[in-house]
Amino acid sequence: MDKTYSKSGLLIETFEKIVDGKQTGLYTLENKQGCELAVTNYGAKIVSLLVPDKNGQERDIVLGHRSIDEYLSSQEPYFGAVCGRVANRIAKGRFSLKGKDYTLAINNGPNSLHGGIKGFNAVVWEVNNVSDDSIEFSYLSVDGEEGYPGNLKVTVIYTLTDDNTVDIQYHAETDQATILNLTNHSYFNLSGEGDPHIGDHLLSLRADTYLPTDANAIPYGKPEPVTGTPMDFTTPHLIGERIDDDFQQLHFGKGYDHTYVLNKKTPGEYAYAGVCESPKTGIRMEIYTTEPGIQLYTGNWMTGNFAAKKGHHYPERSAVCFETQHFPDSINKPEYPSVVLEPGEKFSSRTSFRFSTI
Numbered sequence: 001m002d003k004t005y006s007k008s009g010l011l012i013e014t015f016e017k018i019v020d021g022k023q024t025g026l027y028t029l030e031n032k033q034g035c036e037l038a039v040t041n042y043g044a045k046i047v048s049l050l051v052p053d054k055n056g057q058e059r060d061i062v063l064g065h066r067s068i069d070e071y072l073s074s075q076e077p078y079f080g081a082v083c084g085r086v087a088n089r090i091a092k093g094r095f096s097l098k099g100k101d102y103t104l105a106i107n108n109g110p111n112s113l114h115g116g117i118k119g120f121n122a123v124v125w126e127v128n129n130v131s132d133d134s135i136e137f138s139y140l141s142v143d144g145e146e147g148y149p150g151n152l153k154v155t156v157i158y159t160l161t162d163d164n165t166v167d168i169q170y171h172a173e174t175d176q177a178t179i180l181n182l183t184n185h186s187y188f189n190l191s192g193e194g195d196p197h198i199g200d201h202l203l204s205l206r207a208d209t210y211l212p213t214d215a216n217a218i219p220y221g222k223p224e225p226v227t228g229t230p231m232d233f234t235t236p237h238l239i240g241e242r243i244d245d246d247f248q249q250l251h252f253g254k255g256y257d258h259t260y261v262l263n264k265k266t267p268g269e270y271a272y273a274g275v276c277e278s279p280k281t282g283i284r285m286e287i288y289t290t291e292p293g294i295q296l297y298t299g300n301w302m303t304g305n306f307a308a309k310k311g312h313h314y315p316e317r318s319a320v321c322f323e324t325q326h327f328p329d330s331i332n333k334p335e336y337p338s339v340v341l342e343p344g345e346k347f348s349s350r351t352s353f354r355f356s357t358i
Contacts, residue, residue: 006026006028006036006038006048007028007030007036007050007058008036008038008048008050008060008309009309009310010026010038010047010048010066010309011066011067012025012026014066014067014068014069015040015042015047015067015068016068017068017069019042019068019072019124020123020124022124023124024040024041024042024068024124025040025041025127026038026039026040026047027039027040027041027127027130027135029132029133029134029135029158029159029160030132030133030160031133031160031161031162031164032162033052033162033164034050034052034058035049035050035051035052035058035160035164035355036048036049036050036058036160037049037050037158037160037166039080039135039137039158040068040071041124041125041126041127041137042068042071042072042122042123042124042125043071043080043081043082043120043121043122043123043125044081044082044120044125044137044139044156045064045071045079045080045081045082045121046062046064046080046158046166046184046186047062047064047065047080048060048062048064048193048309049061049062049166049186051164051283051355052164052283052357053281053282053283053357054281054282054283054357054358055282059190059191059192059281059283060192060193060309061188061189061190061192061193061283061285062079062080062186062187062188062189062193063076063079063080063187063188063189063193063308063309063314063318063319064079064080064187064193064308064309065079065308065309066308066309066310070308074306075303075305075306076187076302076314077121077122078114078121078185079185079186079187080184080185080186080187081120081121081184081185082120082121082137082156082170082182082183082184082185083114083115083119083120083121083182083183083184083185083323084114084115084119084120084141084154084180084181084182084183085115085119085120085141085145085146085148085152085178085179085180085181086112086114086115086148086179086180086181086331086339087114087115087181087182087183087185087323087325088113088114088181088183088259088295088323088325088327088328088329089108089111089112089113089216089217089218089328089329090104090111090112090328090329090331090332091110091111091216091218091329091332092106092110092111092112093105093106093110093111093112093147094332095179095331095332097149097177097178097179097331097340098177100149102147102148102149103147104116104146104147104148105117105146105147108217109216109217110216111216111217111218114185115146116146116147117146118146119146120139120141120154120182121185123139125137125138125139125156126138126139128155133159133160133161133162134157134158134159134160135157135158136155136156136157137155137156137157137158138153138154138155138156139153139154140152140153140154141153141154143175143176148178148179149176149177149178150174150175150176150177150178150341150343151174151175151176152172152173152174152178152180152341153172153173153174154170154171154172154182155170155171155172156168156169156170156182157169157170157171163354164354164355164356165352165353165354165355166352166353166355167350167351167352168184168350168351168352169348169349169350170182170347170348170349170350171346171347171348172341172346172347172348173341173343173345173346173347174341174342174343174345175343176343177340177341177342177343178340178341179330179331179339179340179341180339180341180347181325181326181330181339182325182349183291183295183323183324183325183351184323184324184351185321185323186321186322186353187299187314187319187320187321188276188285188319188320188321188322189278189318189319189320190276190277190278190281190283190284190285191278191280191281191283192280192281193308193309193310193312193314193319194309194310194312194313194314195280195318196315196318197240197315197317197318198239198240198298198299198317198318198319198320199238199239199240199241199243199317200238200239200240200278200279200280201238201239201240201276201277201278201279201320202236202237202238202239202276202277202279203233203236203237203238203239203274203275203276203277203320204233204234204235204236204237204274204275205233205234205260205262205273205274205294205296206234206262206263206271206272206273206274207226207233207234207260207261207262207263207273207274207294208225208226208227208234208261208263209223209224209225209226209260209261210223210224210226210231210258210259210260210261211223211224211258211259211260211261211293211327211328212224212249212258213249213252213253213258213328214252215252217252217253217257217328218328218329219259219327219328219329219333221333221335222335223261226260229247229249230242230243230245230247230250231247231249231256231258233260233274233296239256239276239298239320240317243255243256243298243317253300254300254301254316255298255299255300255317256296256297256298256300257295257296257297257298257300258295258296259293259294259295259296259325259327259328260293260294260295260296261292261293261327262289262291262292262293262294264292267292267337268290269290270288270289270290270350271288271289271290272286272287272288273287273288273289273294273322273324274286274287274294274322275287276320276322277358281357282357282358283355283356283357284355284356284357284358285353285354285355286353286354286355286356287322287324287351287352287353287354288350288351288352288354289324289349289350289351289352290348290349290350290351291324291325291326291349291351292326292327292337293324293325293326293327294322294323294324294325295321295322295323295325295328296320296321296322297320297321297323298317298319298320298321299314299316299317299318299319299320299321300316300317301316302314302315302316302317302318302319303315303316304316304318322353324349324351326339
């Protein structure tokens with residue numbers, strides 16, 4: 001590449017490494033407003049995102065690392081990653097499909113999480129089409145990988161538009177019936193990565209219901225109304241306002257780590273899902289998605305015990321994730337939107353994060 005450093009200060013060469021016999025790198029997209037999105041093909045991860053604050057100063061608003069080596073050994077392996085083959089949790093790592101039983105690796109309490117031991121977040125993706133404002137990654141997940149059936153071809157396209165939107169499009173095809181649930185797991189802090197707390201962020205979600213879980217983060221099944229609970233973001237609330245309330249669901253997750261069922265006119269509708277704002281920077285992020293749900297995660301298990309970008313440490317609740325996706329354990333709950341992909345079907349999904357200032 002023609003730059004030694006990205007605009008956000010990342011040293012390009014520290015992302016160049018041979019991993020599993022494949023070349024990794026850092027790729028920067030820039031729009032006409034001067035925003036920059038930096039991504040790596042290791043895990044199809046978003047590494048940095050520069051957007052202007054209310055004073056016109058550019059802020060990097062996603063958490064991440066300074067090199068591929070740091071990503072390879074990270075205590076937070078999902079920073080900015082595409083998670084799959086199945087994002088979120090599958091209870092006891094077991095499911096049945098077409099009359100056959102499958103067993104997956106257990107890597108999160110008694111559950112399988114985010115695709116298993118080596119999910120899509122930990123593989124090197126092919127780099128296909130690169131332009132100033134867009135990049136396409138692809139990955140072939142072979143039959144039996146991490147216990148999942150079928151050869152699955154996945155494509156992820158990141159685009160940075162001139163209206164300061166990060167647009168993410170996913171496509172997939174399989175040669176035999178399989179299950180699929182893709183998301184991007186960026187950790188946002190709209191006050192700037194390195195800011196220690198997202199409790200002051202103002203959030204609203206277009207979701208009248210959410211999925212309560214057991215102590216192992218597996219939903220019981222039926223969505224429940226958010227009304228009258230600290231789970232209610234149908235009107236704007238500070239994220240930290242009720243996060244420590246004496247409420248069983250918040251105790252289970254040490255904060256918010258729940259799927260919100262988005263209000264949709266039709267399944268698969270690309271629609272507004274919510275908005276989050278930082279009072280410090282005035283940065284406002286609107287979320288749009290075709291997905292039926294958002295996993296709201298407030299970084300409750302982060303430790304802050306390692307140095308990341310610019311030497312910053314990321315303590316507990318120093319980020320918030322908006323993982324647009326299908327519901328956890330969907331394959332074991334037939335009442336949930338299906339995560340089954342059949343041969344001949346074309347999977348597609350879209351999520352956008354649109355930035356402005358207040």
